[in-house]
Amino acid sequence: MKRSFPTINHFRIFLHLPKISFDRRAKRLKTALTIWDLRVQAKKRTPRGPFDYVDGSAESEASLARARNIFSNIEFQPSVLRDVSSASTRTTSLGHTFDLPFGFAPTGFTRMMHAAGEVAVxxxxxxxxxxxxLSTLGTTSIENVVAGAPKGTNWFQLYMLKDMARNLETIDRAKAAGVDTLVLTVDVPVSGLRLRDARNGLTIPPSLTFRSLIDFCKKPGWLANYLTTPPLEFAAMSSWNGTVAEMLDALFNPSVTFEDLEWIRERWGGSLVIKGIQTPEDAIKCVELGANAIILSNHGGRQMDRAVPPLAQLQEVVELVAGRAEVHLDTGITHGGDIAAALALGADFVWVGRSYLYGLMAGGQGGVKRAVEILSQELVRTMKLLGVTTIExxxxxxxKMPSC
Ligand SMILES: Cc1cc2nc3c(=O)[nH]c(=O)nc-3n(C[C@H](O)[C@H](O)[C@H](O)COP(=O)(O)O)c2cc1C
Incomplete structure (x- = not known):
């Protein structure tokens, strides 16, 4: 090995000084390279009750674990020697053109996770x-969401409550606010049993007990935001002293059937999406009753324990629906590759829930933005590695689907 004295060229490499940033939150969020990294940051910053409300699912939590597993167990079969210098993630759904093939699924009580809440999302x-x-159980009204994001595509999710006058009013309010798509969630005839919430004694809004007070004090950023922004309120009622499950059971109408779809279809008039479909037969029934799209979903594993993973049923449902309506999918998506897999297997569009909520809890609006950056970069990379440059x-x- 021949040696020489170091020259200026040897030192040039050290002269690439990192850009100095005084925005510590942005810097921290940039260190999150995956949705799981955002989850770690979220857990550090959010009290146990709200964090577990997001992170947990029903009973043994098998539905969510299996839905995530099926995504991680699929195998990609890349095509090589294709020109992938640029790729487009544009797609259309229900008459809109979107820059990415996924959207933010409805999630209740979003301001409990971070005070920035629904408007930030x-x-x-x-x-x-x-x-x-926006969920029926949102902590911001549809009017305020539309005012906060007037250029956005803001849709509304309806839960059928026992109070029929309220259902009609909610539908009409969404229409009056300029919403063109109603998402009717049908998989909550009764609340699933979320053991973490029961064990944490979670109430809405979170109640002050000795235990929760200690927990809140350990998350001073969350507490300061919570105490200095308007109190938590949501469309259906302003507070409830029992558990979340008791509240949902008191509010929701367990006697809703396919017959109700007909009057909802008529009253609404715009695009109608039925969310929470878990069998091919139900998918077809909804399409025959005029749904413009169905969302294959087990509610992020929060309702039925040991429910079938939506991805496992996707191809059969797509074949049956055969272009008569769009087929969307959610549950278990934590990587852009999951999005690519669902689209490759026939989904027209996909939805994420926890992935953006982890971002929100990790860093408010900036955290949600980081979640989209992560998912979209993963999606584009997966597409290019597969040898494709468009969603179609x-x-x-x-x-290759896993064998079991
Ligand atoms: C904290 C939380 C609250 C939710 N609230 C609602 C809701 O109010 N309405 C609804 O239709 N779905 C709700 N969902 C289900 C989501 O819309 C979506 O189906 C689910 O999160 C998808 O699974 P993923 O979290 O694995 O992406 C909620 C999910 C979470 C995690």
Missing amino acids: AQVAAEFNIPYV ELDKRHI
Whole structure:
């Protein structure tokens, strides 16, 4: 080995000084390279009750674990020697063109996770040109979401409550606010049993006990936001002293049937999406009753324990529906590759829940933005590695499903 004295060229490499940033939150969020990294940051910053409300699912939590497992167990079959210098993630759904093939699923009580809440999520959706669905159990009204993100595609999710006058009023309010798509969730005839919430004694809004007070004090950022922003309120009622499950059972109407779809279809008039479909037969029934799209979903594993993973049923449902309506999917998506897999197996569009909520809890609006950056970069990388440059080119030949 021949040696020489170091020259200026040897030192040039050290001169690439990192950009100095005084925004510590942005810097921290940038260190999150995956949705799981955001989850770690979220857990550090959010009291146990709200964090577990998001992170947990029903009973043994098998539904969520299995839905995630099926995504991690699929095998990609890349096509090589294709020109993938640029790729487009544009797609259309229900008459809209979106820049990414996924949207933010409805999640209740979002301001409990972080005071920035629904408006922050809707603003990120608008920035990335993807849809946001506000839940009936949202902690911000539809009017305020639309005012906060006027350029966004803001949709509304309806739970059928026992109070029929309220259902009609909610539908009409969404229409009056300019919403063109109603997402009717049908998989909550009764609340699933979420053991973490029961064990944490979670109430809405979170109640002050000796235990929760200690927990809140350990998360000073969350507490300061909570105490200095308007108190938590949501569309259906302003507070409830029992557990979340008791509240849902008191509010929701367990006697809703397919017959109700007909009057809802008529009253609404716009695009109608039925969320929470878990069998091919139910998918077809909804399409025959006029649904424009169905969402294959087990509610992020929060309702039925040991429910079938939506991805396992996707191809059969897509074949049966055969272009008469769109088939969407959610539950278990934590990586852009999961999104690519669902689209390749025939989904027209996919939805994420926890992935953006982990971002929200990790860093408010900036955290939600980081979640979209992570998912979209993973999606583009997966597409290019598969040898495709458009969403339409994603095909089932790119995926080998796990054998069981
Ligand atoms: C904290 C939380 C609250 C939710 N609230 C609602 C809701 O109010 N309405 C609804 O239709 N679905 C609700 N969901 C289900 C989501 O819309 C979606 O189906 C689910 O999160 C998808 O699974 P993923 O979290 O694995 O992406 C909620 C999910 C979570 C995690």
